[in-house]
Amino acid sequence: MHEIMTIEEVAEYLRVSERTVYDWAQKGDLPGGKLGTTWRFKRSDVENWVNSRISQQTPSKKKGMTxxxxxxxxxxxxxxxxxxxxxxxxxxxxxxxxxxxxxxxxxxxxxxxxxxxxxxxxxxxxxxxxxxxxxxxxxxxxxxxxxxxxxxxxxxxxxxxxxxxxxxxxxxxxxxxxxxxxxxxxxxxxxxxxxxxxxxxxxxxxxxxxxxx
Missing domain, CATH: 3.40.930.10 (Mannitol-specific EII; Chain A)
Structure with a gap:
């Protein structure tokens, strides 16, 4: 996998729809940028974003790991x-x-x-x-x-x-x-x-x- 990812590759990695990735990118929630009319994402930025989102959540013992x-x-x-x-x-x-x-x-x-x-x-x-x-x-x-x-x-x-x-x-x-x-x-x-x-x-x-x- 290249360092620069497409919407399709990010969607596959995150296990969400391509539309969801597009919406996140448009809103500025997901770090990325346009090359011409096409969205591109740095692999390291996506990985850091995922880890940050996960870390922000406080796990509940009753609802989390059993x-x-x-x-x-x-x-x-x-x-x-x-x-x-x-x-x-x-x-x-x-x-x-x-x-x-x-x-x-x-x-x-x-x-x-x-x-x-x-x-x-x-x-x-x-x-x-x-x-x-x-x-x-x-x-x-x-x-x-x-x-x-x-x-x-x-x-x-x-x-x-x-x-x-x-x-x-x-x-x-x-x-x-x-x-x-x-x-x-x-x-x-x-x-x-x-x-x-x-x-x-x-x-x-x-x-x-x-x-x-």
Whole structure:
């Protein structure tokens, strides 16, 4: 994906209609500009805009991440060293074992298609690969923690990624999906939490750190 994006590419990345992207751009909500009569957007500006919008929302424990359903300790991997593709495939396999994912290959394809648009390394050592597809019946999450930086995983701040939280949701679960992404992002902005998670050898402890339990 080029650094300069079209309306169609931004719509695909944000999982909204092209008309919605056009309206946001016209109102000045979404950073972009016209080259002649055609809208163009910088990939980094769109990514920063998304992260800013997510971070502005305050997650509610009742309405946001529900630890017992969204993530269990059994879906937390602790790795010594790994590359990005292997981490993503391992997390997809974990999610495919849940009753919420009905097509493993479609989930894998969706995750990698999302990464081709733009890396989901959001900064401060965290990656959040995510997708909404019809073959997922409810939002579900898996996590990988690597003791060493994950090779090949680029991020907005160029810092090495060591914590990867993968989210898969049903296509119409926009609100729950955004709240959960926001909850993950806000929780992992805490350097002490990240340090505790990376140093931990117990999935149950990592689970408690992610959810502030």
């Amino acid at each position: 630890s017992s359903a969204t993530l269990t300790a059994e879906r937390i991997l602790i790795l010594d060293e790994c590359d990005k593709d292997t981490v993503l495939r391992n997390l997809v396999d974990l999610l495919a074992e849940t009753p919420f994912v009905h097509n493993r290959d479609e989930l894998l394809k969706g995750i990698f298609a999302r990464e081709e648009l733009m890396s989901t390394g959001i900064g401060f050592g965290v990656g959040v690969p995510h997708v909404r597809i019809d073959s997922v019946s409810d939002l579900v999450m898996a996590v990988a923690v690597s003791k060493k930086p994950i090779s090949g995983y680029s991020s907005l701040d160029n810092q090495p990624v060591q914590i990867v939280c993968m989210l898969a949701a049903r296509s119409d679960q926009h609100a729950k999906y955004i709240r959960t992404l926001s909850g993950v992002s806000n929780r992992l902005k805490d350097a002490a939490v990240r340090k505790a998670i990376i140093e931990a050898d117990d999935p149950a402890f990592i689970h408690s750190q992610l959810f502030g339990e």
